Structures are given as C-alpha cells and as structure tokens.
Amino acid sequence: MLCSQCNQNEATVHLTEVVGDKMKKVDLCETCAKAKGVSDPAGFALADLLLGLGASQQVEQSTAADGGQISCPSCGFTQTDFKKTGRLGCSECYQAFAEGLEGVLKTMHKGTRHVGKTPKALRQVRDVSDQLKTLQKKLEKSITAEDFEQAAVLRDEIKKLQKRLSEMAL
Amino acid sequence: MKIHEFLSTPLASCERTGPHDGVVLSSRVRLARNLRAVPFPGRAKKIERVKSCELLRKGVEELPEMEGAFADSMEHLGAMDKQILVERHLISREHAAKSAGSGVVLSRDETLCVMINEEDHLRMQSLQPGLQLKKAWQSIDEVDSRLETKLDFAFSSELGYLTACPTNLGTGIRVSAMLHLPGLVLAEQINQIIQAVTKLGHAVRGLYGEGTEALGHVFQVSNQMTLGESEPDIVERIDKVLLQIIEHEMNARANMLQTKPKVLFNHIGRAYGILAHSHCITSKETMNLLSLMRLGVGQRMFPGVEKALLDELFIITQPAHLQKQFTEKLEADERDILRADMLRDRLKKVAGPVIPT
Ligand SMILES: [Zn+2]
Ligand SMILES: [Zn+2]
Numbered sequence: 001m002l003c004s005q006c007n008q009n010e011a012t013v014h015l016t017e018v019v020g021d022k023m024k025k026v027d028l029c030e031t032c033a034k035a036k037g038v039s040d041p042a043g044f045a046l047a048d049l050l051l052g053l054g055a056s057q058q059v060e061q062s063t064a065a066d067g068g069q070i071s072c073p074s075c076g077f078t079q080t081d082f083k084k085t086g087r088l089g090c091s092e093c094y095q096a097f098a099e100g101l102e103g104v105l106k107t108m109h110k111g112t113r114h115v116g117k118t119p120k121a122l123r124q125v126r127d128v129s130d131q132l133k134t135l136q137k138k139l140e141k142s143i144t145a146e147d148f149e150q151a152a153v154l155r156d157e158i159k160k161l162q163k164r165l166s167e168m169a170l
Numbered sequence: 171m172k173i174h175e176f177l178s179t180p181l182a183s184c185e186r187t188g189p190h191d192g193v194v195l196s197s198r199v200r201l202a203r204n205l206r207a208v209p210f211p212g213r214a215k216k217i218e219r220v221k222s223c224e225l226l227r228k229g230v231e232e233l234p235e236m237e238g239a240f241a242d243s244m245e246h247l248g249a250m251d252k253q254i255l256v257e258r259h260l261i262s263r264e265h266a267a268k269s270a271g272s273g274v275v276l277s278r279d280e281t282l283c284v285m286i287n288e289e290d291h292l293r294m295q296s297l298q299p300g301l302q303l304k305k306a307w308q309s310i311d312e313v314d315s316r317l318e319t320k321l322d323f324a325f326s327s328e329l330g331y332l333t334a335c336p337t338n339l340g341t342g343i344r345v346s347a348m349l350h351l352p353g354l355v356l357a358e359q360i361n362q363i364i365q366a367v368t369k370l371g372h373a374v375r376g377l378y379g380e381g382t383e384a385l386g387h388v389f390q391v392s393n394q395m396t397l398g399e400s401e402p403d404i405v406e407r408i409d410k411v412l413l414q415i416i417e418h419e420m421n422a423r424a425n426m427l428q429t430k431p432k433v434l435f436n437h438i439g440r441a442y443g444i445l446a447h448s449h450c451i452t453s454k455e456t457m458n459l460l461s462l463m464r465l466g467v468g469q470r471m472f473p474g475v476e477k478a479l480l481d482e483l484f485i486i487t488q489p490a491h492l493q494k495q496f497t498e499k500l501e502a503d504e505r506d507i508l509r510a511d512m513l514r515d516r517l518k519k520v521a522g523p524v525i526p527t
Binding site for chain 2: 034035074075077085086087088089090091094101104105108109110111112113114115116117118119120121122
C-alpha cells in the first residue's frame, strides 16, 4: 500500500480515528508520518491531517460534476492544491470553495455557522446597526402618529448613528 | 538570550502544581488566527512570510503579558534548541522544521507560547499545570482581545475565524489536556475509555509513540469540532469529560490495589529495579518504567519522593535534553548508556518501594 500523502513510499503507519460517527483511515509512510508530526503533542497535526484529507476528497467529488477547476481569485489556489495539502490558500478561498466546503463542514463540525467569539470592532458595528433598526421603527411609528416633534429628534439621532457606522466601516 | 538560558530548569517546570495533577499533567488552550490580507503561511511567498512574521512578532511582543518574553525567528534557533522546545511541548514538530519567516514568542513564566507562521499566521497557546482549562481559556482570550485591536484578523460572521485547515474553522480553538493513565492501561480499560470519548466527538491519542502504543501511558484528549459551538461551551464539555476520565483512572488504581495488589507491586517494583540498576536503556523503556514509578508515588510506595522527580526524569531522558548535557554528538546506543548512568545516579538516593499500609 502506498502512502496516501506522498503516493511514493510504502505506507507503514496506519491510523484510524473515530470522529463523531465517522471512521477515517490514513496510511502514511515513515517520512510523512514524521513530517506530519503524528506523535506530536503541540501540533494536533493528526486530526488536521485526517480531516484535511477527507475534506479535500469531498471537495473534489462535489466539484468534479461540473468538470471545471475552481480556483481562488485572490491567491490562485486550486482544488488540486487543496487536495494535495488539505489546506486552503487564503481567507478568500472560503468564498471561492464555499459550495464544496459546505458539505465538508457539516460532517466535520457541530454546525455550519459560527456561534463563538466575535472581534470587538465587529460587535460594535453590529450593536450600532441594531440600534439604528430600532430607531427607524420608532421613527415610522411617530410619523404615523403624526408626532413630528418626536420624529425630528429621532431623525437627528439616526443621522448621528449613520455617521458613526460609516466611520466604523473605514 | 539563548532559549536554553531562558527556559526554567526541567525540575522547576515540573514543580508547578495544579488541580488533579496526579492524573492531569497539563492543560492547554490554543487559538488559531490569521491576517485578512495575507495568504496563509503555506501559500505565502517567503518574502510575504518574512514581512508578516515581523508584523505579527511586533504585535505579540508588545503585549503586556509578554514583558521579558523570549522571541526569535525559527531561522536563528539551532536544531537542538528547537527539539528542546518540542520536548517541553511548547512548539509543534512541524513548527520546529520552519526557518526564516516563522517565529516563536514565549512568555517569561512559560505559560503563553505563540507560534508565528506555523500553519496559521498565529497559533497562540496558554498552558497550565493540572486541570485548569478555564484559566487557560481566559488567559488566551485576553491575549486575543488585545491583539485584535492591532491586527486585522480574517473573520466572517458566518464562518468565524478563517483558518488554513477547515478543521480549525470558526473558533479556531483546540482545548486539550495531557493525561497520565497507567491505571486504565493496566486494568485494560483504556480502549473502552477511548471509544467512549471519541463517540462524544473528542480525540484521544497516545502522546508518545505511534498507533495504539502509548508510551509512558500518556494520552492527550482534545476537542475535534471548532465550528457551531462557542468557546466556553467547548471548554465546559471537555472539562466534564476529563473529570470523568480522572474518576475512572482513580477507580482503576484503587481497584487494582484492592483486588490485584501483587500485580501492581510487581509492576512498580520491577520498574524501580530496572531504572535504578540498568546500564543501557532506551528512551521508550524509560518512559514506560518512569510512568509505573510515578504510579507508585501516587500509591505512597515511595515515601518522601515527589512526582516532580519522575516528571523531571521523563523530560531529561528525552533525546534532545539528554544530548544537551554533552558536548559531542551522541549516537543512539551511546545515549542509552548515558541515560542509564544518569538514571542510576538520580535514583541512588531513592529507596526501593514499600508496600503501602
Ligand atoms: Zn509518504
Ligand atoms: Zn485563496
């Protein structure tokens, strides 16, 4: 059996790992196992390797149907590169390969949407846009109620927030 | 300053204590982060890596947590220095293979270690002795919050933090603990535990050695999934699992002492005998026997001996730490002889095991 990483040497390291309810098998040669840090405590390279290989195969399958080779407009990474390395080239790759990745992420993770930490700057933008929405609703109400004094106050506040938001976007 | 001058002595690093450290050797939380505008390190050109490494290193070194830190380019670290960092579990083997365009920053107290341009632009880890995952998460979370004000991280509100490998996508978090589980191995319950834990979506693997062979009975448990669950939830879930493993390990030890005391004493007595009297011993055999002696310390079979001594011997008998004590390059068989000499010397003052009452 040939090494699934380099496809050159005889595979001597055979690994099986259970992830969720899926079994993943990887056969590696001595060199690739070492290079990938299979016994590596700090790198967690094994999990990455196992899942990475699985991921690239799935992406290939899901894109093979259309025939064409997708590549990232930002870094030029192709699905062949992804298959070879199990890694993406840049942050834009996630958009370029979005279609194929979706299924991969589903089998790999608990969900397909991020629910954890968000950078503070983004949180602030989100907060301000939420506030804006609330104010706009209030404004509509006060117009319907013909409370024009209140509406004028609200318009000023909305303008201020819109200005803050555009500054944040910069 | 050279890294070997910066690092605390192996003994000092083993004397750090934490909750449940009879079973949990250390806790670790790692975050992966990338810059938005630069390709991931595996794709970036060398000149891009050198440039981003400088920028990242500056950002990390300016952190208040990194006052008095050790920082260097991987290019300037010798092969042995890198290997020592690997043996201390501070950097990955993959990172040790890097050169120009990659770097490492290690805090003065050695609890924070940042790998620059490993697989991701930043791999930041917090390390704590014993079971202290929440503390490790809090400290690395603070570091991340400070850095995000200076660095533009690749983040999408749908997919979270974008990482080179989709396995780290979302939170970019890897929560793990290094466990010493001789009781479960001797009681042949370890495979059941591994299966149960993997069913929960976590990974368990022997830390040393390949395949099913777990040298020194040291295992690592870590989360696999990083997307679709918040960081505190991931930490909480793995913390619960670890508490259960600890309980099983302690039960296995107690049960063995009660039902098969002779088997237990035999393992530990022989381990001591070989370690204290051999003249040639491999690193593998050393790890397994030190593990049994550590178990003996936990069972009060070596009065007056701290487990820190065994943990220290575990580190200093590893190839690079052993080599460092000698100027000439050692061949493997020479190392085995010197390792045995050192063990005999260090265990001279340790009396043989007693049967606990
Ligand atoms: Zn290979
Ligand atoms: Zn790309």
